[in-house]
Amino acid sequence: MRVDSTGKVSLDHIYTAPTPRAYFSTLRGLEYQVPQAAKPHFEGLIDDYRRAAGVAVPQVLDIGCSYGINAALVKYNATMDELYERYCEGPRDDGAVLARDREFVRSRTPRAVRFVGLDVSRPALDYALAAGFLDDAVHADFEAAEPTDHQCAQLANTDLVVSTGCLGYVGEKSISRLIEAFGDRRPWMAHFVLRMFPFDAIEEALADAGYETVRADGLFRQRRFATEEERTLVLDRLATIGLSPRGREADGWFYARLFISRPREEARLTPIEEK
Numbered sequence: 001m002r003v004d005s006t007g008k009v010s011l012d013h014i015y016t017a018p019t020p021r022a023y024f025s026t027l028r029g030l031e032y033q034v035p036q037a038a039k040p041h042f043e044g045l046i047d048d049y050r051r052a053a054g055v056a057v058p059q060v061l062d063i064g065c066s067y068g069i070n071a072a073l074v075k076y077n078a079t080m081d082e083l084y085e086r087y088c089e090g091p092r093d094d095g096a097v098l099a100r101d102r103e104f105v106r107s108r109t110p111r112a113v114r115f116v117g118l119d120v121s122r123p124a125l126d127y128a129l130a131a132g133f134l135d136d137a138v139h140a141d142f143e144a145a146e147p148t149d150h151q152c153a154q155l156a157n158t159d160l161v162v163s164t165g166c167l168g169y170v171g172e173k174s175i176s177r178l179i180e181a182f183g184d185r186r187p188w189m190a191h192f193v194l195r196m197f198p199f200d201a202i203e204e205a206l207a208d209a210g211y212e213t214v215r216a217d218g219l220f221r222q223r224r225f226a227t228e229e230e231r232t233l234v235l236d237r238l239a240t241i242g243l244s245p246r247g248r249e250a251d252g253w254f255y256a257r258l259f260i261s262r263p264r265e266e267a268r269l270t271p272i273e274e275k
Contacts, residue, residue: 015066
């Protein structure tokens with residue numbers, strides 16, 4: 001497998017298929033699990049925001065949403081095991097896969113939340129919208145370009161921003177551009193970030209915009225290493241930034257940390273409840 005500039009194997013192909021089948025069949029073998037670990041934290045943050053802001057149906061922006069996995073888990077109460085079974089053992093025909101997902105969405109009572117997905121993959125976004133996982137989608141790369149007027153309008157009512165692994169590829173430039181697009185709003189944020197990717201520059205950009213960031217307790221498994229080369233390169237990268245992999249990545253797993261950012265005055269008034 002080809003590795004990218006970060007040392008991770010390139011899995012770009014699983015994000016551009018017309019359905020999520022390749023995504024789940026590939027990641028199942030690597031025991032990808034961080035969206036499941038993130039689910040209770042996102043649910044708790046949404047509930048905390050709803051109480052603090054008095055917003056009945058908060059709007060969540062999911063950065064790097066791919067096929068709308070976080071939306072399926074949080075809004076429609078799916079599990080990763082359920083989705084692995086659906087896409088790895090279910091129908092293979094694209095039309096049948098989509099029809100089955102539409103029926104799944106119709107059969108569930110959704111959480112009172114609106115999900116907007118942001119991703120560079122048009123096929124993944126199109127599928128997530130067609131299936132009903134996402135309520136809206138922003139196809140963009142804000143590392144490369146400023147948001148358009150239409151995209152700013154889509155982002156204008158954002159209440160919370162979440163991500164489960166794209167930060168490191170998405171950096172402080174994108175976060176700063178999103179903050180500008182939000183105008184006077186300062187959505188709450190929760191980002192799961194691999195330990196190999198320092199969060200300092202993003203945290204500084206958030207602080208400049210009036211945010212206070214806290215790191216949640218604990219570490220969260222993302223997936224297993226795909227190859228020995230990937231493992232070696234990631235361990236080398238961790239050593240370069242002064243982090244020990246002992247008992248963590250040395251055992252064969254990527255690990256993520258959770259950073260929660262809220263406007264400074266709100267963070268001091270309403271503490272986050274640990275999930």
